[in-house]
Amino acid sequence: MRLGIRIAKRLGVFAVTVVGASLLVFLITAALPGDVAEAILGTSATPETVAALRAQLGLDRPLPVQYLDWVGGLLTGNLGVSHLSGDPVLTLLGARVAVTAWLVGFAMLGSLLIALPSGLVAAVKRRSWQGVVVGAGAQVGMAIPVFWAGILASMVFAVWLHWLPANGYVALTKSPLGWAAHLVLPVLTLSVVQGAALTRYVRSAFVEVLNEDYYRTARAVGWTPARALWRHGLRNASISLVTVLGLQASSVLVGAIVVESVFNLPGLGSMLLTAVAQRDLLVVRGTVMFLVVVVLAISALVDFSYLLIDPRQQTERSTQ
Amino acid sequence: MKRAQLVIGCVLVGLVVVAALLSLVWTPFDPLEVVPGDRLQPPGWPHLMGTDGFGIDVLARLLVGAQVTLVVGVISVGLAALIGVPLGLWAGQVGGWADELVMRTADVFYAVPALLLAMLFASVFGASTFTAMAAIGLASIPAFARVSRAGTRQVMATDFVLAAKASGTSSWGIARRHIAPNIAPLIGVQASVGFALAILAEAALSYLGLGTQRPTPTWGNMLHDAQQYIFISPLQAVWPGLAIAVAVLGFNLLGDGLRDYLDPRLRELA
Numbered sequence: 066m067r068l069g070i071r072i073a074k075r076l077g078v079f080a081v082t083v084v085g086a087s088l089l090v091f092l093i094t095a096a097l098p099g100d101v102a103e104a105i106l107g108t109s110a111t112p113e114t115v116a117a118l119r120a121q122l123g124l125d126r127p128l129p130v131q132y133l134d135w136v137g138g139l140l141t142g143n144l145g146v147s148h149l150s151g152d153p154v155l156t157l158l159g160a161r162v163a164v165t166a167w168l169v170g171f172a173m174l175g176s177l178l179i180a181l182p183s184g185l186v187a188a189v190k191r192r193s194w195q196g197v198v199v200g201a202g203a204q205v206g207m208a209i210p211v212f213w214a215g216i217l218a219s220m221v222f223a224v225w226l227h228w229l230p231a232n233g234y235v236a237l238t239k240s241p242l243g244w245a246a247h248l249v250l251p252v253l254t255l256s257v258v259q260g261a262a263l264t265r266y267v268r269s270a271f272v273e274v275l276n277e278d279y280y281r282t283a284r285a286v287g288w289t290p291a292r293a294l295w296r297h298g299l300r301n302a303s304i305s306l307v308t309v310l311g312l313q314a315s316s317v318l319v320g321a322i323v324v325e326s327v328f329n330l331p332g333l334g335s336m337l338l339t340a341v342a343q344r345d346l347l348v349v350r351g352t353v354m355f356l357v358v359v360v361l362a363i364s365a366l367v368d369f370s371y372l373l374i375d376p377r378q379q380t381e382r383s384t385q
Numbered sequence: 386m387k388r389a390q391l392v393i394g395c396v397l398v399g400l401v402v403v404a405a406l407l408s409l410v411w412t413p414f415d416p417l418e419v420v421p422g423d424r425l426q427p428p429g430w431p432h433l434m435g436t437d438g439f440g441i442d443v444l445a446r447l448l449v450g451a452q453v454t455l456v457v458g459v460i461s462v463g464l465a466a467l468i469g470v471p472l473g474l475w476a477g478q479v480g481g482w483a484d485e486l487v488m489r490t491a492d493v494f495y496a497v498p499a500l501l502l503a504m505l506f507a508s509v510f511g512a513s514t515f516t517a518m519a520a521i522g523l524a525s526i527p528a529f530a531r532v533s534r535a536g537t538r539q540v541m542a543t544d545f546v547l548a549a550k551a552s553g554t555s556s557w558g559i560a561r562r563h564i565a566p567n568i569a570p571l572i573g574v575q576a577s578v579g580f581a582l583a584i585l586a587e588a589a590l591s592y593l594g595l596g597t598q599r600p601t602p603t604w605g606n607m608l609h610d611a612q613q614y615i616f617i618s619p620l621q622a623v624w625p626g627l628a629i630a631v632a633v634l635g636f637n638l639l640g641d642g643l644r645d646y647l648d649p650r651l652r653e654l655a
Contacts, residue, residue: 082489082496085490086496089494093506093509204637205630207633210588210626210629210630211589212592212605213629216612216622217623220615220619224619315495315496315498316498319501323592326592338504338595340508341507341508341595346509353497353501353504356501357496357501360498364496
């Protein structure tokens, strides 16, 4: 019963945030003083052609009408139409989304595989050299821009060792082996950089557990550290970790967009960059809105799982 | 040990600041003049870090690149703090609907990261240093709002605020005399960490062509240009990345060190 109310509340927050985000995206692309039609056509355009393009883009209508029209389209799955190619944004997205989804999914998994063990070591050995090494490694990893990591990775593994292709993409259906080979370096790059940031969260989640009374009691009655951590640590730490994974959703997505550009992967990132360069405003607006909704949906899902993992959350008042 | 963080952070940040200041008065070569005969020189004398695909001295461009990094960082972090801190303070002090409004708005901005904001701006206005700063600044507001709101709520729960309220001090007086001095250290830490994030964001944007445009050198666009020469001149793609890493590491260490220095209770956890 209580749980139902909290889920409904969270859904309400999700809806409000999506509306807010749509307003933000819309206002930036429609209400700011820049004239997109003029920008697209260049300085040599006549006022008539500019007016015609403005009408084609729907820019000559009042803002509230434009906004409602756009949102109405979003609700029915119409994200807009590219004014250059005439293709619906949804079609363009469909052709590109798989690459980005693979990259994001594997990188999330990869960063966990890196961060869980290293964060655990850093927490348990926090007073000895192992902890210091992991901590320093995480600091350095966080300072490395993801695109530089990608360039270095392709320098080492593609240019010098010739183990993997430096860039490009092959569809899974065409050649599973080629697909995997082209994804290894981008996924590795993104996993390492994300994993570095995640390690710090894993470490503090476990340090918190190690300071708890239940852990001390378990140790006092003779449990080994490994058993105490397995039985008590993982469950309690997982609560904060799930939250962090949700918070990371947007940074992984941003990282993926950048990494796509480093390795020339035909995903949403490269599509967005091309659209920005061509001033294909409706494609940019539609794709950005799609990505924003994905981020918001992930963070809502994370909150739901948080309610399910932690029974205390089902009775306590909302903790901000 | 923890003092070491603060010291190393200060030294690294100092390096970047010195590079930027130095480049205002002196660079080893002209950072903009194309010298076709000097293309892709390896590191040595007189080009300590070699030359790029236009025959321009890499060290000279690296030094000038520090300017863009710092200017974008200062302006975007300043913008975010100027908007975010008062909002967070207001939300934390008033609570209720104000709190709800500010925090939900922060959620909205959180969901639209700097990169996507920059793409929106660039598709309307065309990419420039200005659109990059605006995007990074706007995207950094929620962090400042959240930190100052959390700090404000903590201060508001103390007895000295209760006493101030009981003796008839106005909300403005409480904000000025009690909240501001107590949350200032938190804001300082956030500013340092935020600066590191801003440097990373600026570098990514100019790498993607969404920030400062050529011929002005930035560490991001230098890396983009260097990428096509990784087969013949790989070191060119190392220097600018190192510079970014040094700057980000410096500000992160400074922020962490500052936090530990100011709040010894957090030493264990952070």
